Amino acid sequence: MSGYVAAMSSADVLVELAEHNPNVVLVTQDFGPVGAFTERFPTRHFDVGISEENLVGVAAGLAHAGKLPFVIAMAPFVSMRGFEQIRDDCAYNRNNVKILAPFAGLEAGPWGATHHAMEDIALLRAIPGLTILSPADANEATRAVRAAAASDGPVYVRLGFLGSIDGYDAPFRVGEVVTMREGKDLTLIATGAPVASALAAHDLLKANGISARVLNVHTLKPLDRAAIERAARETGRLVTAEEHSVIGGLGGAVAEVIAELGVGRLRRVGVRDVFCTEVEPYPDLLRIHGIDADGIVQAARELLA
């Protein structure tokens, strides 16, 4: 399921939320009708056209006046163009804006590097008071949207190309890592779509007698430092995996935690400080940049060597 589709199917959740809360409104930029929401609540959906700064500012104004605005806008554009409005108008002014951001990571594939969101975590993580969610599969995306609605303050929900993880239905608690697999030799710490790759890597490692713990960091901020510190203390070796630059994202955040802890060794799987300029479909782009199960296994082997 693409981030776009995840955002559209979130519209069903939004309809349900809007039915119970007359303050729920939807603000988009050049998105056209958003599923059942626009049909059901045409006067509560505002499309501001292609203007990310104005989009976030308008949403902040709606929130300031007591509405509960959900924004749907593409991750690379809203996080970079809309950055200062997210910082000043949403976080600094404490406005309850919920941003659903599809096309997070490399999903846009051959559309090119302008459309890849590989800096959004690094940028937004530095904003005080902003919550950043990053669900691992399509069902968790729905739970993340509900959690965003229920939480107080601005939230950015990072929506990548999300599959379905068999049997995964853990309750979504903001700020709490989900342990997907227990393990003792090392810990694979992933966020978003790469959680599924980490699970596949777990199985590949297991076949070679290596016991890997797998953590799903569905909340990048506030970060569950305790779970990361536990993993560092108990398994010593950590591999992070994300569809994001290795600078400043999950890998950066985990590096900060263990550097202060003084325990643990780390390998970061992600985009290695390059623009992904290869014209390739999304799965191939991930493979080329090592953001898949094989890439995670390779990083694990480096640590275990």
Add this chain to the structure above:
Amino acid sequence: MSTTADIQALERRAATLRRHIVTVAGSYFAHLGGAMSCADIMAALFFHYLRLEDGARKRDRFLMSKGHAVTALHACMVELGKIDASELANSGKSGSRLAGHPTHKAPGVEFATGSLGHALSVGVGIAIAEALNQSGSRTVVLLGDGELQEGTVWEAALSAPRFPTENLIAIVDYNRFQAGGAVDRIMPLDPLADKWRAFRWNAIEIDGHNMRAIVDALASVPARSGPTVIIANTVKGKGVPGIEGTPRAHYTWLSDDEVALALAALA
């Protein structure tokens, strides 16, 4: 309908605001010019136009998008009894609630600003929300002229008429100077009213130091349809002899002699 006495009372209030602002500029490096140029507008808004009762359904909102003029806003709060004059004189000093831009620590700040080009979008959002609520509440956004060089202002301007924003008022404090010098020399804005009209706003041009003109312009809102912009032609640093209308007016620290001279001129 405002009587001549009403107008004169507002003029006296504006002079009082200016005396407060001059006092602040005598005690630290402040944005003097842009606060002085909007003092008449601020007097008309806070002592005539805006309905600011807490919790009222029809409560109006004022957003100072040109946040560096904050001293004019703090001065209004002094006059409304929410800030002591002694606290105002301590603006920017260690431990003060009063910063160089509007923050939520200061009484009477609706929205914290500072980075230019933000509050018109926010005003559009508030106006939409109040239209949904059918509250009749009004939203006033004060913009600087240099601020209009920010592209975000024009994103907001383009979007406003698309939505129910009849109760949204933008006021441009057109004092012709920005930090680096004359607006006309750095990045001219004219023909300014035509630009707003092309963006489907109702545009009114006035002398921003003529109290009757300010009051009448505000009274003309809402127009039949669309938001309204009031382009107020003003003088930077208005009321400070030797400094008004000069590049030094933007931000400055006044000497004791300059403060005394200005206070005498504003008496």
